[in-house]
Amino acid sequence: MAEVVLEARDIVKHYPIKTGVLRRTTGWVKAVDGVSFDLHKGETLGIVGESGCGKSTLGRMLMRLEEPTSGSLQFDGVDMYAQSTSDMRRLRRDIQIVFQDPYTSLNPRKTVGDIVGEPFDIHPDVVPKQGRRQRVQELLDLVGLNPEHINRYPHQFSGGQRQRIGIARGIALNPKVLICDEPVSALDVSVQAQVVNLMEKLQDELGLAYVFIAHDLSVVRHISDRVGVMYLGKLAELGEEDEVYTRPTHPYTQALLSAVPVPDPVLRGKREQIVLEGDVPSPANPPTGCRFHTRCWKAQDRCTTEEPGLTMRGDGVAEHLSACHFAEARAVVETTDMSDHSG
Numbered sequence: 001m002a003e004v005v006l007e008a009r010d011i012v013k014h015y016p017i018k019t020g021v022l023r024r025t026t027g028w029v030k031a032v033d034g035v036s037f038d039l040h041k042g043e044t045l046g047i048v049g050e051s052g053c054g055k056s057t058l059g060r061m062l063m064r065l066e067e068p069t070s071g072s073l074q075f076d077g078v079d080m081y082a083q084s085t086s087d088m089r090r091l092r093r094d095i096q097i098v099f100q101d102p103y104t105s106l107n108p109r110k111t112v113g114d115i116v117g118e119p120f121d122i123h124p125d126v127v128p129k130q131g132r133r134q135r136v137q138e139l140l141d142l143v144g145l146n147p148e149h150i151n152r153y154p155h156q157f158s159g160g161q162r163q164r165i166g167i168a169r170g171i172a173l174n175p176k177v178l179i180c181d182e183p184v185s186a187l188d189v190s191v192q193a194q195v196v197n198l199m200e201k202l203q204d205e206l207g208l209a210y211v212f213i214a215h216d217l218s219v220v221r222h223i224s225d226r227v228g229v230m231y232l233g234k235l236a237e238l239g240e241e242d243e244v245y246t247r248p249t250h251p252y253t254q255a256l257l258s259a260v261p262v263p264d265p266v267l268r269g270k271r272e273q274i275v276l277e278g279d280v281p282s283p284a285n286p287p288t289g290c291r292f293h294t295r296c297w298k299a300q301d302r303c304t305t306e307e308p309g310l311t312m313r314g315d316g317v318a319e320h321l322s323a324c325h326f327a328e329a330r331a332v333v334e335t336t337d338m339s340d341h342s343g
């Protein structure tokens with residue numbers, strides 16, 4: 001396997017709950033509560049989970065846009081959480097982010113040239129001032145936009161084109177890692193496929209590693225080499241994309257996959273849907289033991305008191321990490337891949 005570029009160990013982010021006139025801390029929202037993984041050079045690690053599971057907070061922590069409560073994050077052997085602000089600025093050249101909403105993440109008063117060239121204001125040594133316009137036009141070309149449109153404004157572009165502008169800005173500094181926080185969820189399905197295909201092309205050409213965060217299981221499957229499933233601030237399951245999607249071992253992943261729409265009526269008939277009871281508990285007051293036990297149909301007494309670690313639970317059929325005392329592979333009826341939408 002390729003070398004590790006990003007190594008997250010036991011990353012935690014707790015936000016204080018402040019109440020009363022004195023704004024005393026009366027509790028903690030455990031948004032991210034002990035997440036560990038490796039990201040390898042040139043790979044895509046998908047992070048999937050329901051809204052509120054902590055995946056976007058995790059994404060921001062990977063760039064240190066959120067300060068950690070505890071944990072360590074090594075980039076190329078350097079602990080990012082131990083760096084000064086100026087050292088962090090230098091490190092961020094190598095780790096960039098693409099945000100979810102192309103409608104709000106681009107400043108409407110700036111031209112595309114200014115937006116894509118923004119990273120050069122912070123890192124002026126990367127491209128000399130006189131070469132910036134040409135570099136921005138190269139970047140626009142790279143993401144499939146007309147370089148002649150450098151003086152246009154965001155409102156003159158479609159949603160998909162705006163996300164291409166966001167991606168051009170994200171790759172401007174030749175980063176090694178791109179954090180993609182729900183980069184296509186605001187787009188139509190057909191446009192999603194085009195943007196994801198562009199990201200795959202850029203990965204091949206530039207050797208980028210992606211952390212691709214999304215709630216849509218088909219999108220994550222299409223682009224990811226490995227997938228982590230998050231529930232209430234923790235990873236429930238982590239493994240190769242094919243393993244997790246066809247032989248999931250955690251009851252939560254099995255339920256999520258059983259709810260993905262299956263267009264083929266024959267396949268649909270063969271599938272047994274697992275309906276999860278109840279709502280996701282509050283991250284301010286997560287259940288004891290296994291966090292999933294309040295909704296899990298396989299829960300037993302042990303699950304209410306003993307928290308399962310994320311460990312290898314190979315049973316000869318599936319061999320990947322799962323945080324369940326009773327993990328066992330369950331075959332899943334194949335669902336639609338998003339490439340089916342790409343026309």
Ligand code: SF4
Nearest residue numbers: 290293296303324325
């Ligand atoms: Fe369900 Fe228990 Fe496994 Fe948690 S540990 S997922 S409650 S069976």
